[in-house]
Amino acid sequence: MSTINETIEGEEGATRRDFLHVAATGLGGVGAAVAVWPFVHQMNPAADTLALATVEVDLSAIGAGEAVVIKWRGKPVFVRHRTSAEIEEARSVKMADLVDKQTDEERVQEGHDQWLVVMGVCTHLGCVPLGTKSGDERGDFGGWFCPCHGSHYDTAGRIRKGPAPKNLEVPAYTFLTDTTLQIG
Amino acid sequence: MAEWIDAKPKNKAAAWLEERLPVIGLVNNVVGVDTPTPRNLNYWWNFGSLAGLMLMVQIISGVVLAMHYTPNTLMAFDSVERIMRDVNYGWLIRYMHANGASFFFIAVYTHILRGLYYGSYKAPREVLWMLGLVIFLLMMATAFMGYVLPWGQMSFWGATVITNLFSAIPVVGDSIVTLLWGGFSVDNPTLNRFFSLHYLLPFVITGVVILHIWAKKVSDSGNPLGIDVKSSADQIPFHPFYTVKDAFGAAVFFAIFAAFIFYMPNALGHPDNYIPADPMVTPDSIVPEWYFLPFYAILRSITFDIGIPFTDVVIIPAKLLGVLAMFGSILLLFFLPWLDRSKVRSGKFRPMFRWFFWFLVIDMVVLTIVGGKKPEGIWPVIGLVGTAYYFAHFLVVLPLLSKFEKTLPLPESIANPVVKAAE
Amino acid sequence: MTMKLAKNIAIALTAVAGLAGAAMGAGAAKHPMQMEWSFEGPTGTYDRAAAQRGWQVYKNVCSACHSLKYFHFRNLADLGYEEEMIKAWAAEYTVVDGVDDAGDPKERKGLPQDVFPSPFPNPEAAAASNGGAVPPDLSLITKARHDGANYVYSLMMGYEDAPADHEVPAGKNYNPYFKGGNISMAPPLAEGIIEYEDGTAGTPEQMAKDVVTFLMFVAEPKLEARHHMGLNVILYLLVLVVVLYFSMKKIWKPVKEGKNFYKK
Numbered sequence: 001m002s003t004i005n006e007t008i009e010g011e012e013g014a015t016r017r018d019f020l021h022v023a024a025t026g027l028g029g030v031g032a033a034v035a036v037w038p039f040v041h042q043m044n045p046a047a048d049t050l051a052l053a054t055v056e057v058d059l060s061a062i063g064a065g066e067a068v069v070i071k072w073r074g075k076p077v078f079v080r081h082r083t084s085a086e087i088e089e090a091r092s093v094k095m096a097d098l099v100d101k102q103t104d105e106e107r108v109q110e111g112h113d114q115w116l117v118v119m120g121v122c123t124h125l126g127c128v129p130l131g132t133k134s135g136d137e138r139g140d141f142g143g144w145f146c147p148c149h150g151s152h153y154d155t156a157g158r159i160r161k162g163p164a165p166k167n168l169e170v171p172a173y174t175f176l177t178d179t180t181l182q183i184g
Numbered sequence: 185m186a187e188w189i190d191a192k193p194k195n196k197a198a199a200w201l202e203e204r205l206p207v208i209g210l211v212n213n214v215v216g217v218d219t220p221t222p223r224n225l226n227y228w229w230n231f232g233s234l235a236g237l238m239l240m241v242q243i244i245s246g247v248v249l250a251m252h253y254t255p256n257t258l259m260a261f262d263s264v265e266r267i268m269r270d271v272n273y274g275w276l277i278r279y280m281h282a283n284g285a286s287f288f289f290i291a292v293y294t295h296i297l298r299g300l301y302y303g304s305y306k307a308p309r310e311v312l313w314m315l316g317l318v319i320f321l322l323m324m325a326t327a328f329m330g331y332v333l334p335w336g337q338m339s340f341w342g343a344t345v346i347t348n349l350f351s352a353i354p355v356v357g358d359s360i361v362t363l364l365w366g367g368f369s370v371d372n373p374t375l376n377r378f379f380s381l382h383y384l385l386p387f388v389i390t391g392v393v394i395l396h397i398w399a400k401k402v403s404d405s406g407n408p409l410g411i412d413v414k415s416s417a418d419q420i421p422f423h424p425f426y427t428v429k430d431a432f433g434a435a436v437f438f439a440i441f442a443a444f445i446f447y448m449p450n451a452l453g454h455p456d457n458y459i460p461a462d463p464m465v466t467p468d469s470i471v472p473e474w475y476f477l478p479f480y481a482i483l484r485s486i487t488f489d490i491g492i493p494f495t496d497v498v499i500i501p502a503k504l505l506g507v508l509a510m511f512g513s514i515l516l517l518f519f520l521p522w523l524d525r526s527k528v529r530s531g532k533f534r535p536m537f538r539w540f541f542w543f544l545v546i547d548m549v550v551l552t553i554v555g556g557k558k559p560e561g562i563w564p565v566i567g568l569v570g571t572a573y574y575f576a577h578f579l580v581v582l583p584l585l586s587k588f589e590k591t592l593p594l595p596e597s598i599a600n601p602v603v604k605a606a607e
Numbered sequence: 608m609t610m611k612l613a614k615n616i617a618i619a620l621t622a623v624a625g626l627a628g629a630a631m632g633a634g635a636a637k638h639p640m641q642m643e644w645s646f647e648g649p650t651g652t653y654d655r656a657a658a659q660r661g662w663q664v665y666k667n668v669c670s671a672c673h674s675l676k677y678f679h680f681r682n683l684a685d686l687g688y689e690e691e692m693i694k695a696w697a698a699e700y701t702v703v704d705g706v707d708d709a710g711d712p713k714e715r716k717g718l719p720q721d722v723f724p725s726p727f728p729n730p731e732a733a734a735a736s737n738g739g740a741v742p743p744d745l746s747l748i749t750k751a752r753h754d755g756a757n758y759v760y761s762l763m764m765g766y767e768d769a770p771a772d773h774e775v776p777a778g779k780n781y782n783p784y785f786k787g788g789n790i791s792m793a794p795p796l797a798e799g800i801i802e803y804e805d806g807t808a809g810t811p812e813q814m815a816k817d818v819v820t821f822l823m824f825v826a827e828p829k830l831e832a833r834h835h836m837g838l839n840v841i842l843y844l845l846v847l848v849v850v851l852y853f854s855m856k857k858i859w860k861p862v863k864e865g866k867n868f869y870k871k
Contacts, residue, residue: 028431468786
């Protein structure tokens, strides 16, 4: 209980929300709110991180039947130059046989069907599947094999057998030229 | 002695909270409607809240910087440059933090000078004063360690000079220095622990600030007349009068702060700190930041040993004397309430005291200038005179003034003759 | 001496303290020539054309000995260069990135995200190639020297014959703007060493001015953003100061008139 015997009010006697005081408080509040943004935005990716948001891959060094691993945004990406046999194998699979139903055409880009670009991260619990380097185990479907819990991926990177629920993720990519791939 | 007024908020939810944790009442009684405050406080009384604001600015900007800084000698300098160039608004937050340290000291030095002039250290505010000195010492430790973190030339060499001082302590000096360094010179272990402590101490400061505000609540605000509150006619509620005045003062202070951050962000710093630390190359002149300069001057001013005359026997070497003088200059202030025993608090009614107060201010400015100069030419002499005056001011002048000064008559009350008699 | 005088002395000395910081000690270098820079002052900006020419000077002259370790090729975008141009420049350089299967360092062509490669693998190699002195990195040079922009310009233009009483050690060059007068760097800029792409005459003065503008941009890339934000922030605060002032005066009116707020 306040001991003030009169409330702080205008001469009229009634408590008046004085425009000046509201304006001052409002202006101060707006300033404080605007000032918060830099402190939040500084946590967003910095310029050097964003500079690595895309990566370019020279495809001319990858022969048919070969594949490479590219590091992109801190994770592995498999880039495989498929042979026509591998492409046909992928296209002849019936939808009913697939766990995660996607056609081969959906997972590559028209005119560049021989290039399969998928995240090298098993969709089960995140291990890096084998099958990129020559001599690697490729599993029962000629694609990739994850040694952690035995997931098998086919030549379109789709899950065929094992605990993984989804096909290997296809990241955003563009062909800058026929021999230059930009991931991200 | 301040009385506590229980708040009973009209809002139901607020009343529910208040019953369980009386935070609303707490705020009300410290900076609120229920905080009777002298009606005559002038703008020198704004600097306490300004110091509190700067503490918050430093903590917020510092915690954010710590998200991007790496306290390893191989990466520290680079991480700061990354903050300046790549982190979103990193340049803004870094300049805010670096200049914020200077503005924190500007606010605190002004706040201390207010205390010295108006006798804020006198009974019953002795503990309030001493808590303030503890905050000041913690601030100096924090600022010193913070300046080392960018790992520039001044960071490294400043750290080397100041940590080396502890070797002046007899018998255990060298062991203490080795303990501080975590090695045989200022190096990675030193940097890492300075980062840890630099992050920690501001929260210790916050704790002491809370005690400081508590002590202030107990003894109530002083005022420019230095006389006690005689009746409630002398007082007005803190809110809205001093909340709006503090807000106005803060806006002015931040406008000047902004002028530095945005238009002269490196004016208060030293160019050598943009050169990565090199233990093999000593900079031309090792100087601390401006707020340490008077103490640096006191440290360097003692160039003579104390020994047995006419023999080579040294009892206290110059280096140790300098260290004792430097720390002594601040520890001395803890005894101020007993050195200055004048019953009159405010310099407004102490004409002789006023003169010496301004001499002290001039002395501190002179010592600041001396601290930034190389110790050659006339500067060491000026430094010694300045140091001598500083100690004489507190140890000789103030006690003598307490005894012999003729003070002016004090006014009857704060309100008189301003307030019309209450109906 | 009056009280007022004593107070004024105190204030004046505080001002002097600020200026005194800039004063020189004995045996100091010559005070740098004071030039006009586009980036000076509260409204300063980077003259893009000058900075681009400065990049040409750095790339073709200075980079032979001086590294620019905090400068990434992608930073050239802020100077107005297109991405293709930046990629092309980056690709002119080789960068070490990772190891091959044999464990040997792998090299690749530079990319925009890379830092400008240092001419030397380490400071020791740099010193060995430069008469024992390490050519300093230039990323921060204009901030690492007092009055940096004018200092660097003066240094570039300041080479002259040593006065009769000054002995220059072997391998050094006389430059009065350098502390002590003896600098290891030979005069780097001469008439005609560069032909500017935009057709500007490549005089030493022009090259010095341009490279300083470029180096200032490298040291302080956020200068323009800082000035711009500063204007908005300070204008906002000044408005806030005015509004708060009048709000404060209004609130305090009854107090100033002696009104009593508490029961006796």
